[in-house]
Amino acid sequence: MSSILGFLGPPGSFTEEISLKYSRNNSPLILQEYKAIDELMEDVDAGLIEMGIVPVENSLEGSVNITLDMFVQLDVYIYTELIYPISHCLMALPGIELEDIKDLYSHVQAFSQCRKYLKARMPSVTQFPMESTAMAAEKISVLGGARAAIAPRRAAKLFGLEILASDIQDGYGEEDKTNLTRFVVISSHDHSLTGTDKTSIIFSIKDSPGSLYHILGVFAENGINLTRIESRPARKRLGEYLFFVDFEGHREEKKNMRALKLLEDQLKYLKMLGSYPSVYLPSGS
């Protein structure tokens, strides 16, 4: 039986693009579109769908805050992490040349991420901000005329557009043209040990000097490498913080089991989001 993979729409978005790539390598998976991250995660929690793809860092689409809030509220686990370089493409209907373009449609953040290219190559176009890059591509395919969109490669295919330029996002210096985003595949369970795993947990500590330091000592003393730490105020109680921590290794490895046991004893709230492999998905079709 095929499993269902929920993703945040609309079709033509980066999230659909990465969901298609993921499902190609992990068939049989049937894609199902959602309009909101929280609904998607609730359906995974309720067992209505088997898996979902949600952003956890630096996303153009959907709020990472919602994802983190829902991880606190629900019982869903991380099955796989997907690292994906966002590649912005300039696209228009067949026959339109770069120098013809008068109006440009995209998400406001995409304009911002492509500012150097636009300044150099299209200084006099009028920018029309849209709710998403995918909707921008659809819009110009319907309106026709001297219009272009900045959108994912996938959107060009879907709406019959031609790509005039790809990877037009600003680099931060010559050697770095990437704009990496992090998504996770969520499920009712996490992943078995692969040997190159990461583990994510959420915990809360009292807001007092040194308390975070002492908790991090548990990791340091067990030689565990943290790869990410983020604090956010807990919504229910002022002066209390939730920490979202990722570390290297699987929760079933001995030193991690030892550290997690120590944390459990010292923290009043500790939630395991699961252990999972991290996969880099190259951009392009």
Add this chain to the structure above:
Amino acid sequence: MSSILGFLGPPGSFTEEISLKYSRNNSPLILQEYKAIDELMEDVDAGLIEMGIVPVENSLEGSVNITLDMFVQLDVYIYTELIYPISHCLMALPGIELEDIKDLYSHVQAFSQCRKYLKARMPSVTQFPMESTAMAAEKISVLGGARAAIAPRRAAKLFGLEILASDIQDGYGEEDKTNLTRFVVISSHDHSLTGTDKTSIIFSIKDSPGSLYHILGVFAENGINLTRIESRPARKRLGEYLFFVDFEGHREEKKNMRALKLLEDQLKYLKMLGSYPSVYLPSGS
């Protein structure tokens, strides 16, 4: 002479609402609209405008990631922190009643944040996602008919709409109906000591077990209370992380000066974003 305060548009947004509130308490300030956070921050850096307001946490408008990236690249400082509860209002043209409404316009995140109210009170309306809540309010003021928008209170005033319900966002349990956001006022310099200050720094460490732990030890040993910590991969070098850390107190207080001196000796990259008071701005007109 009046100073200019840059804010992220469009008019009617939460950012304009908070900018108006701030300028009322700190006149004379002239508001100037920007379309992108990075352009706003660059103009403060270049001295073209004196101040700007940008989001740093949990924002519906604009990306917090862009703000953090620009803090790394530019020489701008935090002058004041503003804590602001996002209040979603349901609004329509005068004469329209709640039960008349067929079509509802807003930002997709606002729909999501008001899901319980919408499910209970407006289960059969069609939702039209817009690029911003302010644009949604403007749209229904132009289109007329049985339409409503979810937008900030300010937008109703600006576009001649009537508020049908306020604070319609979901609460996380009965006692918490707030959706707090954090903005900062930026300038070419930080704030002098007020007695209730916070300080923000950015630093980088090598990705090795325990290195963060040892750096946090400097704070713990000096009795300094961290109020926020966030790590992000440094863009230029793989395996290196940037930490965005806030702590209580002013950089000119003795124990903080001692800790900062120790950090400077141990870190190869340490950037001071400034010391500043934190101000809670209540919602409502």
